[in-house]
Amino acid sequence: EAQVTQNPRYLITVTGKKLTVTCSQNMNHEYMSWYRQDPGLGLRQIYYSMNVEVTDKGDVPEGYKVSRKEKRNFPLILESPSPNQTSLYFCASSFGLAVYNEQFFGPGTRLTVL
Amino acid sequence: DAKTTQPNSMESNEEEPVHLPCNHSTISGTDYIHWYRQLPSQGPEYVIHGLTSNVNNRMASLAIAEDRKSSTLILHRATLRDAAVYYCILRPYQTGANNLFFGTGTRLTVIP
Numbered sequence: 001e002a003q004v005t006q007n008p009r010y011l012i013t014v015t016g017k018k019l020t021v022t023c024s025q026n027m028n029h030e031y032m033s034w035y036r037q038d039p040g041l042g043l044r045q046i047y048y049s050m051n052v053e054v055t056d057k058g059d060v061p062e063g064y065k066v067s068r069k070e071k072r073n074f075p076l077i078l079e080s081p082s083p084n085q086t087s088l089y090f091c092a093s094s095f096g097l098a099v100y101n102e103q104f105f106g107p108g109t110r111l112t113v114l
Numbered sequence: 115d116a117k118t119t120q121p122n123s124m125e126s127n128e129e130e131p132v133h134l135p136c137n138h139s140t141i142s143g144t145d146y147i148h149w150y151r152q153l154p155s156q157g158p159e160y161v162i163h164g165l166t167s168n169v170n171n172r173m174a175s176l177a178i179a180e181d182r183k184s185s186t187l188i189l190h191r192a193t194l195r196d197a198a199v200y201y202c203i204l205r206p207y208q209t210g211a212n213n214l215f216f217g218t219g220t221r222l223t224v225i226p
Contacts, residue, residue, distance in 0.1 A: 004157075033213075035216075037216075040218070042215075042216040042217050042218055042219075043158070043214070043216040045213045045214075048213070058213060059213070090157045090158070092157075092158075092214075099146045099205050099206070099207045100146065100163060102160035102163075103150075103158075103160065103214060104159075104160075105157030105158045105159065106157050107156060107157055108155075108156070108157050
């Protein structure tokens with residue numbers, strides 16, 4: 001089954017404790033991205049990657065890092081999480097950047113930073 | 115980026131058609147109209163997209179006004195599983211970041 005998977009689905013952590021949220025897709029998609037969803041703000045893009053070793057900032061990149069060493073994986077790294085990064089995070093992928101390419105989203109990771 | 119306006123919420127009876135409106139009066143000639151939906155506790159999923167002509171797929175139909183300043187997503191027979199937040203999104207026809215701007219969308223409630 002074609003899908004985007006994320007782990008963990010739920011995470012409660014404390015301020016300053018480094019964490020990684022993994023994202024993997026099995027569709028051989030070139031494009032991957034991370035969004036966060038907050039009440040009243042909709043989904044906002046954090047980082048995106050157009051291919052292996054090619055990443056760039058989205059709209060809200062502060063406090064986050066990403067890497068793209070393999071085509072299928074795109075982990076989101078929070079080096080020193082803070083309470084304002086408490087949010088619902090989604091990973092997404094698409095075949096390419098063409099305007100007609102649909103994006104496939106993962107099931108989400110709910111992160112709470114105490 | 116061109117903006118879309120949608121009602122905050124709508125209700126529909128099960129097995130009846132649903133028409134979800136979207137206004138995009140500042141749409142440019144090369145903006146595509148995309149619809150995504152987000153079921154409870156799930157990630158967004160693609161529904162349909164179009165440029166000028168009306169479009170149909172297995173999930174829904176998309177009716178685009180002749181002046182392209184508005185569009186309507188049509189669910190022909192609403193089921194309980196269609197209860198979700200529906201997002202109308204404009205995507206410019208240009209390469210670059212594949213950022214989807216999700217507004218607040220329309221929350222659809224389906225009444226059994």
